[in-house]
Amino acid sequence: MTDFHGTSREAVATLRQRVRGVTGTPAELVEAGQQLFSVVRLLDAQPVLRRALTDSTRTPDDRAALAGNLLGARIGAQALDLVTAAVRLSWPRTRQLIDALEEVGALVLVRASEEEGRLDDLEDALFRFARLLEREEGLQLALTDPRIPAENRATLVRELLAGKAPEGAVPLVEQAVVAPRGRSLTEALDAYAKLAAGWRERLVATVRTATPLSAADQDRLAGALRRQYGHDVHLNILVDPGVLGGLRVELGAEVIDGTIASRLDDARRRLAG
Structure with missing residues (x-):
């Protein structure tokens, strides 16, 4: 997602906290998330509208009222509450509002799965x-x-x-x-x-292995990574026949390569050197 900075980062943090307070059944949250995505697509296509909704010469109440008048009949109360909260905030660039609403829509859908x-x-x-x-x-x-x-x-x-x-x-x-x-x-x-x-607040690791890992092996690996990085780690397991024994773990920009192929390459380099 977008890497927000300064004022926009503070605004997005405010919206994320607001998402944590959103309640409803999974189906209701899915509907709200879909409606927020529809607003994102609308604003992507309407530069005049997004400029009006981020216009710093208007008061936050004016911008919220404009959003309510334009969108109130199109989206439900949950989605509208998040949109009006967003337009009350300050966005140095107009497209940051759209980026933030996309993130908010995605997080509402994440909340739906959390509720499930x-x-x-x-x-x-x-x-x-x-x-x-x-x-x-x-x-x-x-x-x-x-x-x-x-x-x-x-x-x-x-x-x-x-x-x-x-x-x-x-x-x-x-x-x-x-x-x-x-x-x-x-x-x-x-x-x-x-x-x-x-x-x-957990990290994502992509794990490449020649054979499937048992649930116990996955738990041990996740525990070791959690101790190393200080965060819970979600494992995405890829069974890759090209991996010759061991594991290759990719976590952000870091790679932990414990495969036989990697060790053989190291040995060849030492012999050549």
Whole structure:
């Protein structure tokens, strides 16, 4: 997601706290998240409107009233409350408001999965779908082809994920498909997955292994990483036949390579040196 700075970072922190207070059933939260994404798409397409909603010469109350008049009949009370809270804040650049609303919409969908007790499933669904797209070029082309109507691409997402992911995951993937906002589809999905992990203040590690890890092995690895980094760590496990024994763990910019292939490469370098 966007890396906010200064005033905008403080504004986003305020909105995140407001999201933590949002209540409702998972279905209600999914609806609110979808509505916030619809506002993001509207503001992306309407530069005059987004300038009006971030105009520092207007009072915060004026901006909130404008948002209420324009959107009150289009979105529900939960989504509208978050939009009006956002436009009351100060945004040095108009597009920061849209970026913030996208993040808020995504976090409301994260909250929906949290209420379902399926936040781990949400992170896994986003990660796995992104990796599927990397393998299946035809599917990625179908979901990113601008000649195919956006609703048709969204329908394909719903069909692919039906019964396989938490409620909150589907609109996140739909948003990445129909409005990636300058990112590749996999970049957008990975950004949402990291946002979900950050909601619980934990890190995300991609683990490559030649064979599946047992639940006990995953728990031991997560515990070791937690002790090393001082945060809970969510593991995304990739079974990769190209890994010759051991594990390769990627956590942010850091790589912990304990594979046989890596050790052989080290040995060759020492012999050559």
